[in-house]
Amino acid sequence: MLDATLNFKLLEMCGRCGACFSICPSCVNIPGYDPRAVIKDILAGNHEKWLTSRHIWECLECHHCLEICFQHYGFENAMTSMRTLAAKKGIHPAQVKRGWDMLVKTSRLGEPAMPARKKLGLPEPKATGSEEFRKLYELLKKRRLEEHQADKSGE
């Protein structure tokens, strides 16, 4: 599964480099957060143990590592792939599931704080288009299922 989403050749280079460790805000501020260790285990085929680690959810997706990377690849891709795999296996923090459910239901990641908006003189938030989002999401799910079935029948 990880094989399909990651470029191992580029990751090998990344495993030897480590240059962006010092500009990654999570590396600098969160004890134990170290994509170099995750990448090392991915390359060694030992990535499973990271699927239950909170560290794979601590990447801010700030893209600093991609911006400075000479191969425009590395830390972020490894962490994203691990999160995707964990989510597919249903191993994700409860708040991630809550956030996703809310997004599907309302197209928002949180409810607007109406008293605070009123105090600041902000208008009513616009409708989110949640109906359209739900329809798109259902279409996407249907397409994914069809692709999955087509892959299985071609095996």
Ligand code: SF4
């Ligand atoms: S992401 Fe790029 S700069 Fe950062 S460690 Fe990997 S190869 Fe080096």
Ligand code: SF4
């Ligand atoms: S995208 Fe993630 S891994 Fe890359 S610098 Fe930001 S926090 Fe660090």
